[in-house]
Amino acid sequence: MTASVQKAGTETALEVGRLVKRFGDLTAVDGVSLQVRAGECLGLLGPNGAGKSTLIRSMVGRVIQDSGRVTVMGHEAGSTEARLALGWIPQELSIYPRISCRENLGSFGRYYGLKGHALKEAIAWCLHWAALEEKQDDVAKTLSGGMKRRLNMAAGMMHRPKVVLFDEPTVGVDPQSRNRIFEMIEALRDAGTAIVYTTHYMEEAERLCDRIAIIDHGRIIAEGTKEELVEKTFGRCSQVLARFAGETEAIEAWAKRHDGRVTHETAEFTIEQAGEIAPLLDDATKAGLELVDVTLRRPNLESVFLHLTGRELRD
């Protein structure tokens, strides 16, 4: 269990109970149940079309569900109380491009009912949090990609929500800005904010998230800490990654005989003991495959995801 999970409170900030949402014949969310506590960051991972966006929008109160319930700090999603307790950072840059950073923050602050001194204070806090103080009078569309992202995040924080939904906040951001964004999110989490974080980058989930829920075809197919997911999926097994020169068909046929799979020209196997490696490679030699390199590793979050969904996260 990570340090931050230990820090997380016992209060349930966000709760999703048996949520179902259908669009015609398509069931986008199929009986999802989740809980996020104050000070906890829940990573929501899933391939494209898995139902992440519909789930996030349900939390915001922008979806009329077929059944189930979503509550934010005990209030029905979409209610005024829930709106005031929730911050939503959409994946798209949902800011006004033709007005300045300060004016953007002012507009969103007023939409949340802030005015006077409280509004000024919130703008100052957000500018500081997003490290945009020096750019506060710059028009939003003239900012760099990373700064726009930070402004996009700050606009959702004006009312200091207790629950924040980050929907892929680092898309198209350079590594330096990404680090800055991580620090902003970590600061929030450490201050007791409950966070739901969706991403296509496994390393982000590993760094930021205390718990991870993997969603596919509208269902939560695994949930827990990174270690718990690896343990549940692979037990004490390790992974062998072997790269060969030769025809792809021959490599795939060999991998299939040993319950492995081939991705990016690398054959991947799960083994329980190191002794299983030698027979595996002997059989490859017999099959006429020329070994280029071989790696033995402990499965990671990406292995879990691939194993459970059959797809890579960016698919």
Add this chain to the structure above:
Amino acid sequence: MIWNVARTALIALKRDRGALVLSFVLPLAFFSIFAVIFGRDNNTTPTVKLIVVDQDQSQASRALVKGLEDETSLVVMTRPGAKSKNAPAPADYTAATAETAVKAGVAPVALIIPEGFGQHPIAFGPGAGGSTLELLNDQSDAIAPQIVVGLLQKVALTSMPSTMADEGMKYADKYVGGFTPAQKAKVDEGLQELRKAEADGKTNAGSGSNSAGAGIVAVNERAVVGENKKSPMISFYAAAIGVMFLMFTASGSAGALLDEAESGTLERVLSTRVTMTKLLAGKLVFNTGLAFVQLVAMFLWGWAVFKLDFFSHLPGFAVMGLCTAFAVAAFGMLLASLCHTRAQLGALSTLVILIMSSVGGSMFPRFLMPESMQKAGLLTINAWAIDGFEKVFWRDLPVTDLWPQVAVLVGVGVVLFLIARRVARRWEYA
């Protein structure tokens, strides 16, 4: 290679419905509107409303009125319309009430046939001593008085043959030396027959060409509206052009809604305390204000450059300006909510606004149009707004007289906004 480039352009055009509409539907729509206004059945003369006051009540004057009534290009009114079906018929127009009616815009022209007209109805040449008809006109309609004068000469020639012959006899007596008693008896006999035919309505007065006569009846034209205006059509064009461009601005401004929907900002705003109704109302307020400021700028420019009498009409301008701005802003909101992209909005707004502007009188005055087209124009915001501004700046009517325009523009604005709100539900929830 050239063919490939053309082929790609064709595929792109097929996918772009907005461009297709602009390329094909808009020209056809405009062609049809202009054809209806100016070209149908070679009858290019619009119908003119004419108030007639017959103070003479002689055989000649009645024949003249009858001749005018038979003209298909004229709608002759001798008395105001009854207020309701069962109400008693109102009294005939007098010279005073006819003038008031022209000032109020009931008709652009009023003809006063003075007492004694029957004694000397026509005059061959200037200064010949015939009676003078009085034509009261509204200068905002430059066409109607000319049509009436032309038709008046024609009708005088065709509807009063006995008078013509009688007057001819007098001229013969004066300048030729007169007829012998036998000739005179014969002529009198013929005149009696003509008078009988006129009384029986057997003279041919209602057909033939519309060309104007050469001054058989003397007419004194007097402008009763706009006689003191320095620039007669400036207020009309300020309103007409202003409303058209207001509509383009309003639809463009309302299009921000589509940008926000596309960027996700709209959904984000709706996740705050702002509801869709509040959001649309906020944009309506802004767009109304923007449109009003545009109108102010336009009329101020008219005042500064074209001597438009702006500052003595401020209350009327404020009322009409705000009502017009509100209706136009709501119209823009509806267009934006009906569209899914900026491109769609551009195509739809161009199509609808240009058609409304041409039918509603923003491109050319409605009095030039056929009666049916003038009525169709009342379905547009342009027509009501222009009529209202005309009442303020041209007829100098009090603000209370603007109630029909105010009621229609505000009503239209409310209805369009409610429809826009209904259509905008698609953005609210999935």
